[in-house]
Amino acid sequence: MVVSSLFSARNAFFISLCLFAVLYRPVLSRPAKFADDFRITWSDTHITQIDGGRAIQLKLDPNSGCGFASKKQYLFGRVSMKIKLIPGDSAGTVAAFYMNSDTDSVRDELDFEFLGNRSGQPYTVQTNVFAHGKGDREQRVNLWFDPSRDFHEYAISWNHLRIVFYVDNVPIRVYKNNEARKVPYPRFQPMGVYSTLWEADDWATRGGIEKINWSGAPFYAYYKDFDIEGCSVPGPADCPANPKNWWEGSAYHQLSPVEARSYRWVRVNHMIYDYCTDRSRFPVPPPECSAGI
Numbered sequence: 001m002v003v004s005s006l007f008s009a010r011n012a013f014f015i016s017l018c019l020f021a022v023l024y025r026p027v028l029s030r031p032a033k034f035a036d037d038f039r040i041t042w043s044d045t046h047i048t049q050i051d052g053g054r055a056i057q058l059k060l061d062p063n064s065g066c067g068f069a070s071k072k073q074y075l076f077g078r079v080s081m082k083i084k085l086i087p088g089d090s091a092g093t094v095a096a097f098y099m100n101s102d103t104d105s106v107r108d109e110l111d112f113e114f115l116g117n118r119s120g121q122p123y124t125v126q127t128n129v130f131a132h133g134k135g136d137r138e139q140r141v142n143l144w145f146d147p148s149r150d151f152h153e154y155a156i157s158w159n160h161l162r163i164v165f166y167v168d169n170v171p172i173r174v175y176k177n178n179e180a181r182k183v184p185y186p187r188f189q190p191m192g193v194y195s196t197l198w199e200a201d202d203w204a205t206r207g208g209i210e211k212i213n214w215s216g217a218p219f220y221a222y223y224k225d226f227d228i229e230g231c232s233v234p235g236p237a238d239c240p241a242n243p244k245n246w247w248e249g250s251a252y253h254q255l256s257p258v259e260a261r262s263y264r265w266v267r268v269n270h271m272i273y274d275y276c277t278d279r280s281r282f283p284v285p286p287p288e289c290s291a292g293i
Contacts, residue, residue, distance in 0.1 A: 032226050032227065032228075033052070033053040033054050033226070034049055034053050034054070034055070034056050034068075034223075034226060035049070035053055036226070037070055037071060037072070037193075037226060037228055038068050038069065038070055038071065038193075038226065039068060039069060039070075039071055040066070040067075040068050041067050041068055041069045041194075042064075042065070042066050042067035042068075042196065043064045043065065043066040043067070044066075045064075046058065046059040046060070046061070046064055046065065046066035046197075047059070047066050047068060050222075051224070054224055054225075055222060055223060055224035056068075056222070056223050056224075057220055057221075057222055058095070058195075058197040058220065058221045058222070058223065059197070059218050059219070059220055060086075060093060060197045060198065060199060060217065060218060060219040060220075060221075061214075061217045061218040061219070062214050062217060065196060065197050065198035065199060066196070066197055067194065067195060067196035067197070067198075068194070068195055069192050069193065069194045069195075070192045070193040070194070070228060072192070072232045072233065072235075073101075073102075073190035073191055073192045073232070073233045074099075074190055074191060074192075074193070074228065074230035074231060074232055074233065075187075075189075075190040075191075075230065075231045075233055075239075075240040076158050076159050076160065076187075076230055076231055076240055076245065076247060076248070077158060077228070077229050077230020077231060077245070077247050078155060078156065078157045078158070078227075078228075078229050078230065078247055079099065079155065079156050079193050079227065079228045079229075079230070080153055080154065080155035080156070080166075080225070080227045081097055081153070081154060081155075081195070081223050081224070081225065081226055081227070082151040082152060082153045082154075082223070082224050082225040083095065083097065083114075083147070083151065083152065083154055083221065083222070083223050084147070084148065084149075084150060084151045084152075084221065084222040084223075085114055085123060085147045085148045085221050086116060086148060086219045086220065086221055087148035087149070088119050088148070088216065089117075089118055089119045089213050089216050090116030090117055090123075090148075090219060091116050091117055091118050091201070091204075091205040091210040091211065091212060091213065092116055092199060092200065092201030092204055092205055092210060092211050092212030092213075093116035093197070093198070093199060093200070093201075093204065093212060093219055094113055094114065094115060094116065094196075094197070094198055094199075094200045094204050095113075095114040095195070095196070095197050095221045096111065096112065096113045096114070096194070096195060096196045096197075096198075097112040097114075097154055097193075097194075097195045098110060098111040098112060098113075098193075098194050098195070099156060099158075099191040099192065099193055099194070100191055100192055100194055101186070101189040101190065101191045101192075102191075102192060103189060105133050106132050106133045106189075107130055107133055107189075108130055108131055108132065108186035108188075108189050108191055109128070109129070109130035109135070109191070110127075110128075110129055110130075110156050110158065110163060110165075110186070110191070111126070111127055111128040111129075111130075112125060112126075112127060112154050112156070112165065113125065113126040113127075113128070114126075114147070115140075115204045115205060116204055116205055116212075117205060117210075118205070118210055122142040122143060122144075123142070123143045123146070123147050123148070124140050124141070124142055124143070124272065125140070125141050125143055125167070125172070126138055126139070126140045127139050127140075127141075127165050127172070127173045129163065129175045129186075130186075131183075131184035131185055131186045132184040132186070134184055136275065136281070137175070137275055137286075137288075138273065138275050139173055139271065139273060139274050139275065140271070140272050140273035140274075141172050141173075141266060141270050141271050141272065142270045142272055143167065143270070144266075144269070144270055151222070151224060151225075152167065152168050153166070153167070153168050153169070153225070154166070154167055155169075157247060157252065158186075158230075158247070159245075159247045159248050159252055160177065160187060160248060161176065161177050161252075161253055162174060162175065162176045162177060162252075162253070162254070163175040163186075164255070170259075170262045170263075170266065171255060171259050171262065171263045171266075172263070172266050174255065174263065175288070176288065176291045178287065178288045178291050181287040181288065181291075182287070183286070183287055183288045190231075190233035193228060195223065197219070197221050199212055229246075229247070230247070231245070275289075276289035
């Protein structure tokens with residue numbers, strides 16, 4: 001009872017911010033069926049469409065993981081999915097939702113990676129940003145809810161000025177365009193939208209200490225409410241540079257006051273790793289780390 005009361009008090013302020021963000025966020029989404037925008041790219045026997053194609057089930061077993069990708073690539077915009085992750089003992093598994101330019105040495109990539117856990121431990125989400133082939137920008141946040149009990153929305157907003165990673169409309173990461181500081185920013189290459197479910201017990205949980213327990217297989221994750229809004233490539237050549245695209249509007253140049261408070265709350269209470277503060281890797285912090293939000 002004491003633990004519950006402390007949890008409620010600690011989160012009351014944050015919950016009010018979340019409700020405000022949900023209520024006042026513009027209604028811009030158009031959830032689609034899986035087959036409208038996506039195709040299976042890996043192990044079609046492990047992906048099952050359910051609810052008339054409005055949702056899918058991904059399966060991981062000792063034989064294979066699986067994956068899917070968008071039929072088109074996009075240059076700027078917003079992508080989101082609602083995901084229900086593997087329940088119980090998911091150590092050693094990774095469910096990923098990301099954008100990728102599908103190029104090699106100069107690839108651009110924006111990553112959500114959901115790192116499995118032992119039962120009772122929080123789920124960790126790792127984000128990363130690759131620009132012009134340069135990555136190593138990992139941040140890790142322990143989610144403040146159990147993402148296996150219900151669906152939660154994960155989104156990437158990408159325009160000329162910034163990239164924001166959202167969890168249920170709460171920003172957990174902001175990566176700003178710092179080309180003026182000679183920091184690469186992904187704005188030239190279109191990217192596809194991808195998701196995979198796979199085994200990575202050499203690193204995913206506690207640095208590889210916790211291994212996957214195959215006796216609990218098969219493992220399942222569920223996806224629905226697929227939403228992509230952006231400039232498709234191929235498509236109108238003038239779309240990516242059009243300042244009238246809604247995602248380029250002034251409301252998306254910086255976080256709102258409510259978003260900024262939520263963002264700081266997440267970083268103070270739930271961030272467990274930030275490459276910007278890892279002096280063993282970066283004795284001198286990378287220049288983008290001082291950019292703020």
